[in-house]
Amino acid sequence: QVQLVESGGGLVQPGGSLRLSCAASGGTFSSYWMYWVRQAPGKGLEWVSAINSGGGFTNYADSVKGRFTISRDNAKNTLYLQMNSLKPEDTAMYYCAADPLWHYDPNEYNYWGQGTQVTVSS
Numbered sequence: 212q213v214q215l216v217e218s219g220g221g222l223v224q225p226g227g228s229l230r231l232s233c234a235a236s237g238g239t240f241s242s243y244w245m246y247w248v249r250q251a252p253g254k255g256l257e258w259v260s261a262i263n264s265g266g267g268f269t270n271y272a273d274s275v276k277g278r279f280t281i282s283r284d285n286a287k288n289t290l291y292l293q294m295n296s297l298k299p300e301d302t303a304m305y306y307c308a309a310d311p312l313w314h315y316d317p318n319e320y321n322y323w324g325q326g327t328q329v330t331v332s333s
Contacts, residue, residue: 213238213322215307220327227297227331233290233307233324241265241285244310247292248317249303249329256317257303260292263313275301297331305329 219231231247247259260281261270269281280293290307305327308320 213240213243213309215309215322215324217305217307217324217327220305220329222330222332223297224333225297225299225331228293228295229297229329231292231294231305231307231327231329235288235290235309238309238322240288240309242311243322244313245281245283245290246308246310246317246320247281247290248306248308248320250306251300251303258315258317259305261313262290294329297329299331301329302331303329
């Protein structure tokens with residue numbers, strides 16, 4: 212079983228950047244698909260991005276494509292999300308999740324972190 216802890220959230224102005232991190236422990240990090248999911252106030256879960264176990268395949272929601280970059284360092288058991296050109300509509304709690312398999316639906320993910328808040332506001 213893998214434990215996930217996110218960090219790096221905060222308050223940033225529109226157009227700014229943040230890098231989120233997700234530290235994994237207790238499992239074989241390099242065997243999992245990793246995901247970023249977000250939830251804005253009063254809204255449901257929104258899938259943001261995914262990366263396969265080796266890091267060679269990535270995928271993004273249309274809403275973040277070209278602005279966000281997912282990556283992983285299997286030697287450090289850490290997942291990242293570089294977020295550039297942030298918009299107010301990116302404001303949400305951001306969660307990392309892990310699963311042995313590819314799933315588009317976040318409700319299928321087995322392991323979740325506690326989340327880190329990102330607020331984009333002037």
